[in-house]
Amino acid sequence: MxxxxxxxxxxxxxxxxxxxxxxxxxxxxxxxxxxxxxxxxxxxxxxxxxxxxxxxxxxxxxxxxxxxxxxxxxxxxxxxxxxxNAAGGTLLVADIGGSHSRIGITDLHGSLIATTDKDIDISAGPDQILGSTLADFHTLLAENSIDASHVRGIGIGMPGPVDTATGRIVRPRTMPGWDTVAVPDYFRASFPNVPVLVDKDANIMALGEFRTSWSHEHSTTITVKVGMGIGCGLIVNDTVLHGARGAAGDIAHISRGSDVQCLCGQNGCVEAVAGGRAIAAKLNAAGRTVTTSSDIVDLVREGDALAVRLVRQAGREIGEVLIPTIALINPSLVVIGGNLADSPEPLLAGIRESVYAHSHPLSTEALQIVPSKTGPQAGLTGAAMLTLDTIFAENAVDAALSA
Ligand SMILES: [Zn+2]
Structure with missing residues (x-):
């Protein structure tokens, strides 16, 4: 009353x-x-x-x-x-990529308390990938002596388009067996009545980067995630842009006009030409032994001339597909993250080369192209931010406390 x-x-x-x-x-x-x-x-x-x-x-x-x-x-x-009271609850967060996943628990500030990560293959399907994510959540809670009843929200990033209203995967191009899968359903039995928020992995990374490192001076940004695949999240006027079906920013399958076949079935997608998988294939053909983005980064750090050249060329290809996006939304910042950006210089150099050479001066005069500041945990932090925005929305708190 x-x-x-x-x-x-x-x-x-x-x-x-x-x-x-x-x-x-x-x-x-x-x-x-x-x-x-x-x-x-x-x-x-x-x-x-x-x-x-x-x-x-x-x-x-x-x-x-x-x-x-x-x-x-x-x-x-x-x-x-x-x-x-940031200790008044716990969030469970996961950043699931095509070939790697990170899982964490946070306090109610979204600060990470504990994390774990591992290589995965997203094509193993939802039962295996989300089942093991759930098991990892329980393990982290137990290791930190936190009861499941303390969990107030769950935030998950997935490497494909997501209907954020339902948490369903929408026609992913390179995730066989995942179409229409409702991600929250996998967590409901263990965590009843806990909101489960799901978004594209590149979007949670973009949100984590933006909120922790850039929002004080930028409002419109492009965040590119370069790993074995390529993802992109757009922040427009301080908000993640989802588009009609959750596919906004999905630059990976824009054609570069080559005949290299992509995992999606088309030819010449930028991911097939410039993603870590493409670079690894070329390095392996030249006698190196490369299976992950980290292997490529190790070669770049060692100064392997072929690896440096391939990563720089990948940067040029990625830069080319960013040009129309830059023209359309006029960002003031492009952030390059993802595992392949752990040693970012050649990648950034290639992207800058394309973007500054071929964009209209008006759209690039205030444009910075920078490496990730938040680092590998940007996705987990963004998943926490997404969850906090929802559970602490004014109406949600009013409704929960009047129940
Ligand atoms: Zn493709």
Whole structure:
């Protein structure tokens, strides 16, 4: 029930009327900085102190907020402190690629507590891949003495288009046996009533990169994931762009006009020409022994001239397919990540060469092309951000606490 004092409509600094400020809005404020006092929250929201206290009590009972006392810097009586309780729950996150997967658990800030990773083959199908992901989640929880009931959300990246409303895979080009698979179903039995968010792996990587390293100075970015395959996630005006069927940014199967056959069945896709698989095949044909992106990166680091040349040429090919995307969305930043970017110089040099040579000056004069800052954990961090955005959306918190 809404107390009478909060039923008085009136403008607040947030542009809200008092009666519209529920616990979800208060939680959003509390999460936005490390520590608050009750007086600061009253001043900012315009809520009556009693109403604010009711909201804080609700959030504290849900273990989302901690109320304590702490010493003032200036001495004197300890002041009351109100903080977000990042330890009040756990997220399970997975970044599943075509040939590699990373799995982690995070706190409610999205900070990773523990991770594990391994090589996989996505064509092994959903039962094996998602079954082993679930087993790895249970192992990580047990190793960290966290009970399954502590889990508040699950975020999964998959290497193909995803209908984000349902978590279903949509007509993936190189994932046999996965079409229409509903990824959340594999986690429901172990984690009932826990939201399971699913998005394309390149999108969670783009989101993780953007939020941790770039959002303070950029709003429109392209993030390219180069590993054995190629993926791309677009952030437009601070939001991941999904498109009509979740395939926005899917540059891997744009034709480069060669006759090399791609795993998707077409010829000449950029992934077939410039992905790690293509580079590995050429290196193996020349007598090297290469099976993974890391093997290619090792050769580049050792200064193997053929490996450096092939990776740089792959960069040129990738740059060529980025040119129309750059013209269409006018980003200020292109981030290059993925396992093949662990030693990024030749890849970046090739991409820059193509993009700056063939783009209109207006679209490149403010464009930076940079290596990933967030590193290999960008996908897991992005999966956590995706999950936090959903479980801590104002309406979701209000609905959960009124249930
Ligand atoms: Zn293809």
């Amino acid at each position: 809404v107390p009478p004092s909060s039923a008085l409509p009136g403008p607040t600094p947030a542009g809200r009327t008092h009666y519209a400020i529920g616990p979800g809005f208060i939680l959003g404020l509390i999460r936005s900085r490390p520590v608050w006092t009750r007086a600061q929250l009253v001043a900012l929201t315009g809520l009556a102190r009693s109403t604010l206290s009711e909201r804080i009590d609700q959030l504290a009972a849900a273990k989302l907020v901690m109320v304590g006392k702490e010493a003032m810097v200036t001495g004197g009586r300890p002041a009351e402190s109100i903080r977000f």
